[in-house]
Amino acid sequence: MTNINIPVSVLNLVPIREGQGAKEAIASMVDLAQYTEKLGYKRYWIAEHHNTKTLVSSATSILIKHTLEHTNHIRVGSGGVMLPNHSPLVVAEQFGTMATIYPNRLDLGLGRAPGTDMMTASALRRSKNDSVYTFPDDVKALLTYFGPEEQQSYVKAYPGVGTNIPIYVLGSSTDSAYLAAELGLPYVFASHFAPTYMEQAISIYRNRFKPSKYLDSPYMTVCLNVIAAESDEEARKESTTMQQFFLNVVRGTQSFLKPPVDTMDGIWNLQEEQVAESMTSVTLMGGKDSIRQQLTSFQEKFNVDEIMAVSYIYDQEKQKRSYEILKEVVDGN
Numbered sequence: 001m002t003n004i005n006i007p008v009s010v011l012n013l014v015p016i017r018e019g020q021g022a023k024e025a026i027a028s029m030v031d032l033a034q035y036t037e038k039l040g041y042k043r044y045w046i047a048e049h050h051n052t053k054t055l056v057s058s059a060t061s062i063l064i065k066h067t068l069e070h071t072n073h074i075r076v077g078s079g080g081v082m083l084p085n086h087s088p089l090v091v092a093e094q095f096g097t098m099a100t101i102y103p104n105r106l107d108l109g110l111g112r113a114p115g116t117d118m119m120t121a122s123a124l125r126r127s128k129n130d131s132v133y134t135f136p137d138d139v140k141a142l143l144t145y146f147g148p149e150e151q152q153s154y155v156k157a158y159p160g161v162g163t164n165i166p167i168y169v170l171g172s173s174t175d176s177a178y179l180a181a182e183l184g185l186p187y188v189f190a191s192h193f194a195p196t197y198m199e200q201a202i203s204i205y206r207n208r209f210k211p212s213k214y215l216d217s218p219y220m221t222v223c224l225n226v227i228a229a230e231s232d233e234e235a236r237k238e239s240t241t242m243q244q245f246f247l248n249v250v251r252g253t254q255s256f257l258k259p260p261v262d263t264m265d266g267i268w269n270l271q272e273e274q275v276a277e278s279m280t281s282v283t284l285m286g287g288k289d290s291i292r293q294q295l296t297s298f299q300e301k302f303n304v305d306e307i308m309a310v311s312y313i314y315d316q317e318k319q320k321r322s323y324e325i326l327k328e329v330v331d332g333n
Contacts, residue, residue: 004295007042008330009308010323011079011192011223014046014056014063015245017314018256025056028316029063030070035320037074039327043107044071045079045308050116050124053254061094068102077107079188079223079308080170083138084114085124089157092145096160109168109188110139112176136179143167143183143214167214168221173197177204184212186219191282192310193249198222198282202302219305225283226309228325229318232286238322239285240264242312246276259314284309284326292329 012032016025033044044067048060057063060078067076081091091108099106112135114121145157146165169180169187172194180187187205191198202220209218225242229235240260247268248255261267268276284294295307309326313319 003303004292004299005330005332006299006304007306008326009043009045009221009306010036010041011045011047011308011310012057013049013310015257015312016054016056017316018258020256022056026063026066029056030067031316032320032323033067033071033074033076036323037071039324040331041074041323041327042306043075043077043308045077045107045109047079048082048085048111050085050114051120052116054248054256061091061098064106065098065101068098068105073105075105075107076102077168078109080109080111080168082111082114083135084112084121088138088141088145089155092142092157092160095165096146096157096163099163099165100159103163106165107168108142108165109170110135110142111170113172139167139169139179139183139185171201174201174204177201178208181205181208181218182210184210184215186215186221188221188223188308190223192223192225193246193279195279195282199302202304220302221306221308222282222302222304223308223310225280225285226291226311226322226326227283227285227313228288228291228311228322228329230287230321232290235286235290237262238313238315238318239283241314242280242283243268243276245312246279247272249279250275257312257314288325288329291325295329 012029014025014029046060046063047057049055049057064076095108144152145160146163149161167185169176169185171177172190174197189198189201206218227235227239229238237260241258243264244258250272284291311319311322313322
């Protein structure tokens, strides 16, 4: 029997809905965290994006702190901190401080992309060198900063030493699968916008995994889109918000998260539709029975350890209901 009774988690890019401002988007982020905590979600991760007026997730660690402050036990973390933009020492100090205030509730997901365009990346960068190539060393530096004091050099992260904050390697291609496997760390694949190499990356990670002091065996999380509703028809309509979100990405435009529409005909052209559809091909969509069938077939093929769900739904109550339906499915209700 395929196991769909697995941990489920949330990824939030903190989008601004049409008619909202940044402050309301942050309030919505907290509200969703509180709701999914009550539902029994395992973790709530917040993304990092820059120079994107439609998303509020630029100062990720501040949003994580704000979410920790307004929840009780759900794990909160980064999906992810984009290391080319940050000194590992500063990240260790920030997360070490949060872990001191909120022990055993913090995750640190690390990405090798800048999370923005190249001009903005250049403005963010801590050096003129391309720090994408230093990603493996930066991950190792963070593992050291959070580890025991006697294994560290002169420069240490206070507070941070000995906090052992769990580190997750994030990826949207196969590069990070090799790194996560080599270091024996948990791996999270970004199928919610870049599903092309998912199967290959999962296979590389599992086949090459080396047990470590952090993990005995591979721990594979897949991030995917979930649009769950009372019926397949309602979910299809709600999914047009997600389709408009990805059309934004395809066009390079910056429109706020839009309400659903009856049809996307006339909103996108065939080429735009194909690109957006390829980006969102790993999506669970429909009523509860459809979500159950789709998740079961996904798990029959990939048997991942955890699902992290992104739900681009305009109506906040319907977004909460989507997460509720997914949780009911994995709980067997």
